[in-house]
Amino acid sequence: MERRSLTATIFIHAFALLLAAVIVAPVIWLFVMSISSTADLTAKPLHWWPETVDLSRYTRLLTAVANTEGAAFVAALFNSLRVAGMATIAALLVAIPSAWAVSRTPTVGWSLYAVIATYMLPPVALAVPLYMALAALGLLNTVYGLALVYLTILAPFTTWLLKSGFDSIPREIESAAMMDGARLDQILRLITLPLAAPVMATAALFAFLLAWDEFFYALLFTSDLRAKTLTVAIADLAGGRVSDYGLIATAGVLAALPPVLIGLFMQRALISGLTQGGVKG
Amino acid sequence: MSALDIIGVRKRYGTVDTLKGIDLSLDSGEFLVLLGPSGCGKSTLLNIIAGLAEPTGGDVRIDDRSVVGVHPKDRDIAMVFQSYALYPNMSVERNIGFGLEMRKVPAAERAEAVKTAAKILQIENLLERRPSELSGGQRQRVAIGRALVRNPQVFLFDEPLSNLDAKLRMEMRTELKRLHQMLGTTVVYVTHDQIEAMTLATRIAVMRNGQIEQLATPAEIYERPTTLYVAGFVGSPSMNMLDAHIADGVARIDSSDVVIPLPYETSAKGRPDQKLVLGIRPESLRLASDGEAPAFEANVEVVELTGPELVISATVGQQRITASLSPKSDIQAGTRRRFALDADALHIFDKETEKRL
Numbered sequence: 001m002e003r004r005s006l007t008a009t010i011f012i013h014a015f016a017l018l019l020a021a022v023i024v025a026p027v028i029w030l031f032v033m034s035i036s037s038t039a040d041l042t043a044k045p046l047h048w049w050p051e052t053v054d055l056s057r058y059t060r061l062l063t064a065v066a067n068t069e070g071a072a073f074v075a076a077l078f079n080s081l082r083v084a085g086m087a088t089i090a091a092l093l094v095a096i097p098s099a100w101a102v103s104r105t106p107t108v109g110w111s112l113y114a115v116i117a118t119y120m121l122p123p124v125a126l127a128v129p130l131y132m133a134l135a136a137l138g139l140l141n142t143v144y145g146l147a148l149v150y151l152t153i154l155a156p157f158t159t160w161l162l163k164s165g166f167d168s169i170p171r172e173i174e175s176a177a178m179m180d181g182a183r184l185d186q187i188l189r190l191i192t193l194p195l196a197a198p199v200m201a202t203a204a205l206f207a208f209l210l211a212w213d214e215f216f217y218a219l220l221f222t223s224d225l226r227a228k229t230l231t232v233a234i235a236d237l238a239g240g241r242v243s244d245y246g247l248i249a250t251a252g253v254l255a256a257l258p259p260v261l262i263g264l265f266m267q268r269a270l271i272s273g274l275t276q277g278g279v280k281g
Numbered sequence: 282m283s284a285l286d287i288i289g290v291r292k293r294y295g296t297v298d299t300l301k302g303i304d305l306s307l308d309s310g311e312f313l314v315l316l317g318p319s320g321c322g323k324s325t326l327l328n329i330i331a332g333l334a335e336p337t338g339g340d341v342r343i344d345d346r347s348v349v350g351v352h353p354k355d356r357d358i359a360m361v362f363q364s365y366a367l368y369p370n371m372s373v374e375r376n377i378g379f380g381l382e383m384r385k386v387p388a389a390e391r392a393e394a395v396k397t398a399a400k401i402l403q404i405e406n407l408l409e410r411r412p413s414e415l416s417g418g419q420r421q422r423v424a425i426g427r428a429l430v431r432n433p434q435v436f437l438f439d440e441p442l443s444n445l446d447a448k449l450r451m452e453m454r455t456e457l458k459r460l461h462q463m464l465g466t467t468v469v470y471v472t473h474d475q476i477e478a479m480t481l482a483t484r485i486a487v488m489r490n491g492q493i494e495q496l497a498t499p500a501e502i503y504e505r506p507t508t509l510y511v512a513g514f515v516g517s518p519s520m521n522m523l524d525a526h527i528a529d530g531v532a533r534i535d536s537s538d539v540v541i542p543l544p545y546e547t548s549a550k551g552r553p554d555q556k557l558v559l560g561i562r563p564e565s566l567r568l569a570s571d572g573e574a575p576a577f578e579a580n581v582e583v584v585e586l587t588g589p590e591l592v593i594s595a596t597v598g599q600q601r602i603t604a605s606l607s608p609k610s611d612i613q614a615g616t617r618r619r620f621a622l623d624a625d626a627l628h629i630f631d632k633e634t635e636k637r638l
Binding site: 170172173175176177178179180181182183186190191194195 | 331332333352353354358359360362363364366367368369370379380383384427431
């Protein structure tokens with residue numbers, strides 16, 4: 001658009017800035033809260049920027065001294081990493097073959113829709129059966145039990161995402177490989193999966209985020225440091241008689257870091273994964 | 282020796298008969314073109330030969346061995362797809378050598394074979410590139426190279442030129458012809474383009490509604506089409522089809538007083554008032570000199586110079602007719618002129634059965 005008028009250009013940039021502000025503002029406020037002293041946070045009128053930068057809460061949360069908020073937080077951080085990591089890997093292991101099968105065999109496509117349909121149920125409807133099942137298996141309050149529950153949420157979602165990724169890879173390529181003498185596992189390993197790498201990265205990241213952010217089941221199925229995840233730990237910080245808003249904000253910032261780092265790390269793959277199918281060739 | 286035999290092959294998808302009994306036999310070194318509009322079953326037939334689909338009935342034999350139920354990789358065939366179907370994540374070299382790699386051919390031998398194929402196709406300088414860095418014509422060459430390197434019994438081509446622009450398509454067509462002459466391989470080639478079929482084939486199978494309408498050499502298809510459908514499909518501009526009927530041993534063109542004499546055997550066999558279609562190729566018409574016969578008068582409506590020829594649109598009675606004349610012909614739109622044709626250039630079809638008489 002070479003011929004855009006000055007007003008239109010200003011208009012477009014103004015709205016781009018507004019959109020960015022709306023999206024970024026809460027995050028910035030979260031960060032500002034985490035480095036403000038309690039006095040600054042409770043002052044009237046509110047101090048939008050703290051008079052002194054206070055990083056003490058970060059050290060408080062990232063300590064390993066037993067029986068402190070820090071110990072609980074760090075344990076929860078590792079629990080979250082383990083649960084989300086295990087659930088994501090397991091979900092991909094389930095989703096890759098099933099998505100490929102559904103994509104290449106349209107006649108079994110209904111099964112995926114049936115699975116997606118269970119997705120429509122509110123989590124609370126499944127809470128009791130899941131609780132009883134986990135209790136029977138002795139998996140309550142374990143990271144494995146929680147990862148198993150998350151797998152049931154992640155697998156349909158990743159399968160669905162991967163299916164559309166596989167759909168965009170022409171079947172002719174696989175036919176050609178088949179005639180070239182490649183076995184099924186060779187076709188998948190050498191041709192299809194490398195081509196689907198961007199969408200697999202996207203699926204993995206979204207699955208990880210979903211598991212990382214999950215609160216309801218984590219709250220129900222975990223009870224102490226052995227399995228409690230970050231979302232529950234943050235809620236615990238707010239659950240006492242005196243809530244330190246700065247501390248909650250700090251926990252929020254720290255909880256956001258791992259997914260952000262993973263996202264940055266996979267940025268290139270992610271963007272091509274998100275735009276795949278929209279652009280040809 | 283026959284390289285490929287197709288015996289009574291039928292294919293049914295649900296309630297739709299896509300192929301209704303195909304029989305053909307291909308000698309070693311033949312170039313067979315399956316020609317027809319989309320939906321005629323030609324691609325299905327190719328897929329059945331390739332093993333990407335299994336026939337509902339009948340037998341497919343390659344080198345006198347039944348291959349029904351045999352995995353595509355074990356059929357001794359190679360296929361070039363319409364979309365090229367190159368592996369985007371691999372270099373051109375690996376693309377071409379992939380079939381050999383999967384068949385555990387030693388690396389040195391593989392590299393040698395790839396080099397030979399690349400040399401034949403003049404893509405030696407592209408071996409390091411990725412498919413995304415190639416033009417359409419180059420991708421096509423790589424796809425052909427991938428088939429070539431395996432040296433199969435039968436090559437299968439599925440509309441390989443339809444994704445190329447017109448100029449490139451002509452170049453690649455000549456290239457394919459050159460390759461076939463050089464290598465003498467057996468080819469089955471699917472297309473809907475009659476020019477490709479005419480130029481490349483040693484034999485053409487014109488297909489319609491899951492059946493072979495006519496199986497013959499290009500010259501025979503052009504000169505003696507056995508049905509109206511084949512006559513209309515091959516040739517450009519397409520054949521004139523004039524409705525006529527038999528009257529007093531000659532053909533009278535409907536809605537006009539033009540009569541064309543019929544060969545003796547046709548008029549002898551024909552019933553009085555039998556409805557006919559007279560097929561006349563535009564290029565077999567010429568301006569009549571005085572007293573020349575058979576000839577007829579037509580109203581010239583449009584004159585188009587295409588370069589090598591002058592295309593005339595005219596009417597005979599109520600019926601349209603196209604003539605393709607020498608560009609130097611002296612003819613103007615809006616005049617009434619006499620056109621002559623040779624008696625043996627007349628294709629006579631029964632209107633009801635659509636068969637040649």
